Amino acid sequence: MTPYPSTEALIAVESAHTSGVYPKRPVAIVRGAGARLWDADGREYIDCVGGQGAANLGHANPAVVAAIGEQAGRLISCPEIFYNDQRAAYLGELVAALPEGLERVFLCNSGAEAIEGALKTARLLTGRTGAVATVRGFHGRTMGALSATWEPKYREPFAPLLEGFTHIPYDKLDALDAAVSESTAAVLLELVQGEGGVRPASPAYVAGAARICRERGALLIVDEVQTGFGRTGRLWACEHYGLVPDIMALAKSIAGGLPMGTLAIHGRFGALPQGSHGSTFGGGPLVCAAARAALRYLLDSELPRQAAEKGAYLAERLRALALPRVREVRGMGLLVGLELKERVQPFLLALMERGVLALPAGPNVLRLLPPLVIEYEQLDRVIAAIGEVLC
Numbered sequence: 001m002t003p004y005p006s007t008e009a010l011i012a013v014e015s016a017h018t019s020g021v022y023p024k025r026p027v028a029i030v031r032g033a034g035a036r037l038w039d040a041d042g043r044e045y046i047d048c049v050g051g052q053g054a055a056n057l058g059h060a061n062p063a064v065v066a067a068i069g070e071q072a073g074r075l076i077s078c079p080e081i082f083y084n085d086q087r088a089a090y091l092g093e094l095v096a097a098l099p100e101g102l103e104r105v106f107l108c109n110s111g112a113e114a115i116e117g118a119l120k121t122a123r124l125l126t127g128r129t130g131a132v133a134t135v136r137g138f139h140g141r142t143m144g145a146l147s148a149t150w151e152p153k154y155r156e157p158f159a160p161l162l163e164g165f166t167h168i169p170y171d172k173l174d175a176l177d178a179a180v181s182e183s184t185a186a187v188l189l190e191l192v193q194g195e196g197g198v199r200p201a202s203p204a205y206v207a208g209a210a211r212i213c214r215e216r217g218a219l220l221i222v223d224e225v226q227t228g229f230g231r232t233g234r235l236w237a238c239e240h241y242g243l244v245p246d247i248m249a250l251a252k253s254i255a256g257g258l259p260m261g262t263l264a265i266h267g268r269f270g271a272l273p274q275g276s277h278g279s280t281f282g283g284g285p286l287v288c289a290a291a292r293a294a295l296r297y298l299l300d301s302e303l304p305r306q307a308a309e310k311g312a313y314l315a316e317r318l319r320a321l322a323l324p325r326v327r328e329v330r331g332m333g334l335l336v337g338l339e340l341k342e343r344v345q346p347f348l349l350a351l352m353e354r355g356v357l358a359l360p361a362g363p364n365v366l367r368l369l370p371p372l373v374i375e376y377e378q379l380d381r382v383i384a385a386i387g388e389v390l391c
């Protein structure tokens with residue numbers, strides 16, 4: 001007996017009252033530790049969903065748990081109209097860890113909000129309204145972020161979205177060259193497309209995009225919501241490319257799993273005009289304390305290096321299986337995708353039955369996004385389960 005209501009009971013209550021927007025799996029997760037999760041019936045899973053990228057530090061990370069507990073007893077909310085000890089410390093620590101030059105930070109609550117803020121900032125700083133985004137790009141689901149997101153089934157029910165957005169093929173410099181004009185405020189890029197199928201950009205594309213933006217006065221916004229905080233084997237995916245963007249959007253694992261987002265702006269633009277943006281919860285002391293603990297833990301435990309080594313181990317062994325249903329294994333660090341020759345959905349359920357939780361990335365890519373603290377023995381179990389279901 002577990003101390004939780006049964007899976008069946010939990011599913012019944014949620015199904016009666018949930019909004020309905022999420023395609024759900026028939027499992028109720030109630031507890032986690034590191035890369036392990038347990039359901040309401042006491043069954044254990046290896047987690048390769050990783051909170052959809054929010055759990056890089058592992059579930060119930062002790063450093064994050066302690067920081068949240070301590071700060072919760074002292075002060076939970078404090079809007080940015082006041083100064084605050086946790087926020088001040090975090091801003092300094094985050095800026096020290098960001099690519100050099102990113103010196104101005106707006107704190108918000110999610111990835112979509114970071115993108116909204118980035119788009120507003122680009123309009124403000126350039127006086128232009130156009131934006132160039134990419135085919136298969138994913139940037140969130142609020143109206144501005146959705147205007148940059150590509151997937152037609154997410155966009156079409158909500159048209160008309162923001163004017164002035166174009167979507168160009170990803171990783172094709174000619175297309176970018178043709179799309180960026182004197183009315184372009186921003187080019188918005190993921191350095192590895194996550195939701196769009198785990199597709200890393202080539203170094204020449206990223207360097208070319210930065211040059212074209214610089215020459216034409218458009219800002220380069222890099223969306224590191226999924227790739228940031230060690231996921232790709234460096235603290236930021238930007239580091240693989242030697243890139244300092246004009247604006248960087250961060251969220252997901254920033255605060256060890258608590259909701260938080262960030263928009264980091266290059267220092268050459270100076271401070272934004274007062275009143276031009278804002279958020280009640282943004283930069284609250286509880287999330288800042290959690291984010292400080294998360295960043296310290298990431299750096300002290302060298303999680304980016306661990307992600308590089310474990311990611312290489314995982315991808316190499318998956319390739320070595322030479323599975324007939326798999327077209328390609330690709331990715332960066334512990335963001336690994338297996339492109340299948342068929343639809344991925346049934347295999348996600350088959351993996352769950354074998355105690356492994358994984359994600360899709362588009363219709364035919366199996367995406368593995370485990371906490372970076374995952375152990376090698378757990379990776380071996382994931383590899384074995386994938387070998388069984390995709391044979």
Ligand SMILES: Cc1ncc(COP(=O)(O)O)c(C=O)c1O
Nearest residue numbers: 110111112138139140194225226
């Ligand atoms: C690259 C990227 N940008 C933005 C978002 C939106 O983040 P959120 O769900 O926190 O709004 C996501 C979410 O998956 C993402 O992967």
